[in-house]
Amino acid sequence: xxxxxxxxxxxxxxxxxxxxxxxxxxxxxxxxxxxxxxxxxxxxxxxxxxxxxxxxxxxxxxxxxxxxxxxxxxxxxxxxxxxxxxxxxxxxxxxxxxxxxxxxxxxxxxxxxxxxxxxxxxxxxxxxxxxxxxxxxxxxxxxxxxxxxxxxxxxxxxxxxxxxxxxxxxxxxxxxxxxxxxxxxxxxxxxxxxxxxxxxxxxxxxxxxxxxxxxxxxxxxxxxxxxxxxxxxxxxxxxxxxxxxxxxxxxxxxxxxxxxxxxxxxxxxxxxxxxxxxxxxxxxxxxxxxxxxxxxxxxxxxxxxxxxxxxxxxxxxxxxxxxxxxxxxxxxxxxxxxxxxxxxxxxxxxxxxxxxxxxxxxxxxxxxxxxxxxxxxxxxxxxxxxxxxxxxxxxxxxxxxxxxxxxxxxxxxxxxxxxxxxxxxxxxxxxxxxxxxxxxxxxxxxxxxxxxxxxxxxxxxxxxxxxxxxxxxxxxxxxxxxxxxxxxxxxxxxxxxx
Amino acid sequence: xxxxxxxxxxxxxxxxxxxxxxxxxxxxxxxxxxxxxxxxxxxxxxxxxxxxxxxxxxxxxxxxxxxxxxxxxxxxxxxxxxxxxxxxxxxxxxxxxxxxxxxxxxxxxxxxxxxxxxxxxxxxxxxxxxxxxxxxxxxxxxxxxxxxxxxxxxxxxxxxxxxxxxxxxxxxxxxxxxxxxxxxxxxxxxxxxxxxxxxxxxxxxxxxxxxxxxxxxxxxxxxxxxxxxxxxxxxxxxxxxxxxxxxxxxxxxxxxxxxxxxxxxxxxxxxxxxxxxxxxxxxxxxxxxxxxxxxxxxxxxxxxxxxxxxxxxxxxxx
Numbered sequence: 001x002x003x004x005x006x007x008x009x010x011x012x013x014x015x016x017x018x019x020x021x022x023x024x025x026x027x028x029x030x031x032x033x034x035x036x037x038x039x040x041x042x043x044x045x046x047x048x049x050x051x052x053x054x055x056x057x058x059x060x061x062x063x064x065x066x067x068x069x070x071x072x073x074x075x076x077x078x079x080x081x082x083x084x085x086x087x088x089x090x091x092x093x094x095x096x097x098x099x100x101x102x103x104x105x106x107x108x109x110x111x112x113x114x115x116x117x118x119x120x121x122x123x124x125x126x127x128x129x130x131x132x133x134x135x136x137x138x139x140x141x142x143x144x145x146x147x148x149x150x151x152x153x154x155x156x157x158x159x160x161x162x163x164x165x166x167x168x169x170x171x172x173x174x175x176x177x178x179x180x181x182x183x184x185x186x187x188x189x190x191x192x193x194x195x196x197x198x199x200x201x202x203x204x205x206x207x208x209x210x211x212x213x214x215x216x217x218x219x220x221x222x223x224x225x226x227x228x229x230x231x232x233x234x235x236x237x238x239x240x241x242x243x244x245x246x247x248x249x250x251x252x253x254x255x256x257x258x259x260x261x262x263x264x265x266x267x268x269x270x271x272x273x274x275x276x277x278x279x280x281x282x283x284x285x286x287x288x289x290x291x292x293x294x295x296x297x298x299x300x301x302x303x304x305x306x307x308x309x310x311x312x313x314x315x316x317x318x319x320x321x322x323x324x325x326x327x328x329x330x331x332x333x334x335x336x337x338x339x340x341x342x343x344x345x346x347x348x349x350x351x352x353x354x355x356x357x358x359x360x361x362x363x364x365x366x367x368x369x370x371x372x373x374x375x376x377x378x379x380x381x382x383x384x385x386x387x388x389x390x391x392x393x394x395x396x397x398x399x400x401x402x403x404x405x406x407x408x409x410x411x412x413x414x415x416x417x418x419x420x421x422x423x424x425x426x427x428x429x430x431x432x433x434x435x436x437x438x439x440x441x442x443x444x445x446x447x448x449x450x451x452x453x454x455x456x457x458x459x460x461x462x463x464x465x466x467x468x469x470x471x472x473x474x475x476x477x478x479x480x481x482x483x484x485x486x487x488x489x490x491x492x493x494x495x496x497x498x
Numbered sequence: 499x500x501x502x503x504x505x506x507x508x509x510x511x512x513x514x515x516x517x518x519x520x521x522x523x524x525x526x527x528x529x530x531x532x533x534x535x536x537x538x539x540x541x542x543x544x545x546x547x548x549x550x551x552x553x554x555x556x557x558x559x560x561x562x563x564x565x566x567x568x569x570x571x572x573x574x575x576x577x578x579x580x581x582x583x584x585x586x587x588x589x590x591x592x593x594x595x596x597x598x599x600x601x602x603x604x605x606x607x608x609x610x611x612x613x614x615x616x617x618x619x620x621x622x623x624x625x626x627x628x629x630x631x632x633x634x635x636x637x638x639x640x641x642x643x644x645x646x647x648x649x650x651x652x653x654x655x656x657x658x659x660x661x662x663x664x665x666x667x668x669x670x671x672x673x674x675x676x677x678x679x680x681x682x683x684x685x686x687x688x689x690x691x692x693x694x695x696x697x698x699x700x701x702x703x704x705x706x707x708x709x710x711x712x713x714x715x716x717x718x719x720x721x722x723x724x725x726x727x728x729x730x731x732x733x734x735x736x737x738x739x740x741x742x743x744x745x746x747x748x749x750x751x752x753x754x755x756x757x758x759x760x761x762x763x764x765x766x767x768x769x770x771x772x773x774x775x776x777x778x779x780x781x782x783x784x785x786x787x788x789x790x791x792x793x794x795x796x797x798x799x800x801x802x803x804x805x806x807x808x809x810x811x812x813x814x815x816x
Contacts, residue, residue, distance in 0.1 A: 003776065005742055005774065006743070007743055009744065009745050009747075018775070018778075018779050019542070019776050020776055021776070022539060023534070023536075023539055024535070024537040024538060024540070026535075289517045289519035289522065290516070291522075292519035292522030292523055292526070295522055295525075296522060331739075344533075344534040462519050463521065
């Protein structure tokens, strides 16, 4: 018996002898993916063992099983990768015409499309995200990003009207584990289109799709050294960003690490863009289309297990609709299916790692102890093993509560109420972050007025988590600086000459 | 917007127009087609879909013989040869009868006779179907005649002209009058969503029909394109959900027209399940108005049991 709806009416009807629809498991086959037992570094177009001979394990977060041994790069390996990139930059890549660079990128985009099922399955295995999301969101966007910047490669002379532009050199790029392949695409595509070469360091938790992407580059005939990949943890990342031959550093990840990188680069003349954390707010007005707003809020916070830098992790409800909204939100949350990421019916997959799971649990406990009201859908079943968590929210949170200030980076929503548009804007801006925001109202003039007052890089109205390669993305304040995507995304990889 | 209405007894009803964001509603409605329903779950839904079906014929060319043929199909959806083929399969469950047949008022007596003792309901489209463009008196006569002839379900059309002109009280009063004329018969109110122009209006019409006494709300006559669509159906289900929240009363839903394949029907049932829950997963509260759908559901049931398709001519046409 599954009842999602509650009735506030005094005489509750007898529960009907209903029909239970238990979606049978519908598992996407993993046979399409071959995961080698060991992965080396990709330097100068060759698969190269790490000099120190050390490897670490990449784990499937849904089953705890080890997927592969991954080369652990040290400073010597990073040095070799950067030198290979510099050499490829000087000898080959910066000398190609934009049209030729574009041809490589178009070819890469098409190969990604052809192999998208394989990449989607691998992404879900390594990262824990539902196959529905990797298949319908991540992979189409990855291909779209390469297509989009392929189109820019021969049009850079028009990117900044009246100015000449030139590539920077070697871009050192460090990316996170929440959208492993998509972040690689966001970083690599504009860098290559602009004539730079790349050393990429994927997150140690999720290197497999980036490694697979190197195979695609080989298949596309991309010249050796144009993209190099070093795997490893923080030390490899630190060696990369501090390498003297790196001209440009692009980092997506935590605010804490971002600050360290910013400090270490001060005075070096290296260009830097940072895409960091967020504590983005949804503002739901009483004149919103409530059913669709509920859907948008759910998508905003529970998409990708809440491991989204622009997750709408704070919800501000106009008081007059808060009770109705919470009622509907609860009903909707009872329908979310948590489980095997490869099951096509899974809505919320596995939390990416044990430490991440523990961190989120700690913050949930803290939220409870600080006095906010906690809700999780009582009917949600969790698998016996693996890193799984029920979606949840805290209502009646105060702005001073930890859950409304720190980035949880998990399926945890902090809800409070407001009375006037001005109060909503003030509350939404009451954060050190400023990545994204969502406004829900059927009144256009109100949306424009509120949007103008919000300090956030991306503002969605009556929708959330809409991405397109032609649209710039990036934040204010502790959410970082620089923009990725669109024409703005080119500027991070170009020297604009006087 | 608040729509101020008076009930037949004179009580004031304030109906607040609930806005619908069409982009969001369409996105959510499209989601249910991504649910992957397999194995036993799929089989269960296919059987349920048959039990929820209002097998329909609404042609100018309908004859008593044609209706009798359809009634036979309604009692026994699988042709004898197919039934025999199916009955050899281990664990096979007999194919149930459909929920109702839906015919014009003049043909009700023939349907009633043909369905005697079968448990299959007889629904009739009264109220000058499909346009409804006659006087209320004429439409009420239509309803009385259908009920007197033995129809136990009435599918009425709302007065779209009045609705689009903003004459909400008139629409309300007419629905209430038809409900009254139905007596013990169940009333399904057809909104003809293809003529309403927006999901906001679909929502308002749903709320209006429910307030006026509809037992079921129904999308379409099948004579206008588009007929039932997933977004329209979702918005109507949400109106039903909100009514349940406020009153504890369960209103039924009938998407009609345009649902031709088992795959579509399954997506509609996933939508129903995830919007209203298991209490609504019954023919008492959900119907499919369809004719071509039945054979495809039978085809998929055979496939589900055997892993292959039965030959196409093995399904009767009616």
